[in-house]
Amino acid sequence: MPHSRRRFLSTAASLSIAGIAGCSSATEGLSDAAGAVGSQGIEEQKAVIDRFIAGVNENDVDAVDAATTGWAAGGFTGENIDEYTLERGDLSRTNSEDGRATLKADLTITHDGESRTDRTSFVVVDLVDGWGVDQILVSGGFVVGGTTLAPPMASIASSYDRNATSNEGTGVLTLTHESEGTLPTNEMSVHGTITDPDGAGPDITTDGAVVRDATGRSRFSSGDTLTIGVEHEYDVSVHYTKENTGDTVFLGEFSHS
Incomplete structure (x- = not known):
């Protein structure tokens, strides 16, 4: 297994693995569970996640950087972004508070022709100029170019x-x-x-x-x-x-x- 592949599979978050996901640009499945506040900001939150995914799929590092902040930033570069494609299923919001929200979806990650689908949490934060993806918590881990896109969860x-x-x-x-x-x-x-x-x-x-x-x-x-x-x-x-x-x-x- 190449070294870059080992890095890609390292780290973990405590989430369950789900079935194969399809990509959808619709807002079906967005919920107000676990304390979400109505539909406030949900379209903007979904949109920044989709901008991140589209940036990866279009090999657009600038778009990825513009959509991410904090732990989710800095992994994708011009040298590695074309190795990845992402495809998400329906998003549901599981938590929302002032300036921060968590949305979940099945995310299919393809790297160098190998695919896996994990239940994934996108933590988004409200910045001065709009929402940004702050953390990407993937059950099997998500490390790109040696950069972890979410803080590790360890026992x-x-x-x-x-x-x-x-x-x-x-x-x-x-x-x-x-x-x-x-x-x-x-x-x-x-x-x-x-x-x-x-x-x-x-x-x-x-x-x-x-x-x-x-x-x-x-x-x-x-x-x-x-x-x-x-x-x-x-x-x-x-x-x-x-x-x-x-x-x-x-x-x-x-x-x-």
Whole structure:
């Protein structure tokens, strides 16, 4: 499998996979479920999603950039956009609030001739000059040119061994990736009351360490573990930062006192 294909399939969001979707420019299926406020803004919200999809299908990077912001921006370039086509099914709005809404549809993504259809959430935000697509949450993940088009959603379990070191008052915190997606370690960092205890040799020994730099691993996948040297009373968080924008989300926070 080519490297670019592996990047395309990486990361995950907790959504279910649905059936094959067809493309529609109509507004059928737009709903007011889960707190949506009437039909306010719904035509404009649908339109910006369609502008994004049309931009990809027409190999128009400028149109894609104009329709996207935040996490959804920056992945498509003149070098890779012609590898992709997108086709959506009927959109339904599942959440709407001032300046922000979520619309869902089955989205068929074709990359280099291989297609998959995932249930997809489009998070749109109201900008000064109109709506923009801020996040694209795809169940199988959506990474283009190494750029994740939505913040990753990861389930990370923790365990603590206070007897793993020869230092009194320190121990080793072990984090285990329990969800299905794969996270690029160059955008993961660990922060908090981190130390380098004697007699343990954990993966992470300094506050703010980037996981790839500390471990040499390129990915943090399902079942993988990460060990962190901590004080007995610890407060540790794992951050994911999008390189080209600096946007950061917390993958997990872990503490013991």
